[in-house]
Amino acid sequence: MTTCCCCWVLVPQGSAGIMEQVGGQFDDVVPPGLTFFNPCAQKVSGAQSLKVQILRCELNAVSKDRASVFVKCAVIYRAIPSQVHRSYYSMTGAADQIRSYVIANLRGLLPEKTLDEIFTERDHIASTIRKSLAETLANYGFELCDVLLEDIDVRGDIRNSMNQQVYQRYNRQVEQHLGDIQKIHQIAAAEAQAEASRLRGVGTAQERSAIATAFQQSMDGFDANGSMKFAELTALMLMTQYFDMVNDITVHGKVKPSSYYFPLKQGGGLDRGELRERLKRTLQQGKEQHQQQSAPNTTVRRAPIEDADL
Template sequence: MCTEGCLCCVCVRTQNIGVMERCGKFSRLTGPGFHCVAWPCETLVGKVSLRVQQLDVNCETKTKDNVFVNVVISVQYEAIAKAAYDAYYRLANPELQIQAYVFDVVRSTLPRMDLDESFSSKEDLATAVKTHLDETMSTYGYHICKALVTDISPDQRVKMSMNEINASRRLREASKEKAEADKIVQVKAAEADAESKYLSGVGVARQRQAIVGGLRDSILEFSGEIRGTTPKDVMDLLLVTQYFDMLKEVGATNSNTLFIPHAPQAVADLQAALKTNILTNVDAA
């Protein structure tokens, strides 16, 4: 037994079809298994594999925006059992035939796409390759199972440029977001400051209102108890008292501070006059 047909029997393996010739002319196709032949008139000249095979085609072309790219198309194909005669006799090298058709489809499809579009339209390119190949190769006894675009690779400098563009766009968006966040922080800070100043103003206004009310009550009470005392006299006495209270607080706050009052003689004269006026009014009362 020998697979080359040197004796009177041949063996064909599973998923293969044997091609038999009688005196140099095609005789018949044989399936897998053990077969007897009338050697030397009939011989097994070849086999057609029914297994799915894959051919990787590397094609260089350019896109619509004049960027050269390398495209790798993986074509999965198989011989049609009923057309084994065509698969064996019509094509001397089916891989070269498939490669030529892939080149034709890729170089007529990608130049109509931009680089970005070629990445997003890989499925369209694969469908175009499969459709065109299936229509053509079926006449030669082959069926195209699948066409896959496994890689689209532009020049390394183009890749770096695309990454820089993407990075710049993301940095620009990040800057906008950061500026918007800073704006919100500043607006909130301004609103808080305005609210704080408003509340502080309300507090100061209420404090002054309370002070004025207290002074008014004190003046009215003092004027009513001591005859001959005018509200102006009471106000002068209160101002002098607050003046000396302020001197006391400044001295207690910082012992190194030297405070020189303005016009000390005028203050002393005012204090003496107030005391004299008040004592006179008290004696008269």
């Protein structure tokens, strides 16, 4: 807005005055400040703002997947100082015309993209509008500073549906992570159980080896001293093992993996006397084989108890 008197004009800072000849032809650009002119040959037609201006646009459009979208856009522009006369004379109602250009570009871009693409590619959409509009406005003496998509909104039901999709996606990821954790726990438990079984087997093997070695030494000692007969020794060993088995059942409530329980009497089975006699006979055969071996430090070979015998 300029202040004009008969022979002078006052142009505010951030604006440029337009000086015309009496016939209406453009004469010169009046800079900010106080300027004198010849009122008989010149007149001040108006002023053009050089400040950066912002123009807001709103548009309802339909996306590629038939979703209604409400877009708010901001256009930042200004008149080029060296082309003030062009911006003043070439475009009437600059704001309305720039708004029309922006809306036309948005109507051409939004229907080509889905709703998700509009949200994720909002910067790309703004950049496309900026490139298309900058050249057009430059022809009219305006500089396009920036184009911003301030807000993208949809209907409430569509928004709820999108939130539900996001929730389902994250929930599926959580379920996958929980499944992976459970799988790791199961693998670790299986490995621990396998290692425990291996160590238990090693311990059982060592225990049986120690029992066999001790029994071998006891048999050799009693055989050398002659203090007990072989039959008495065998009966004593069987009774000792029997009471150990009964003690295991009483203390632990069940038979340990290293103990084996033989019923004394069942229908059609062997009683205690018959079982003892067969075990004694097997041990006697092992002792006879041991006595026949001449090589020192030879391990006693016991004849296996066949299934048919028991």
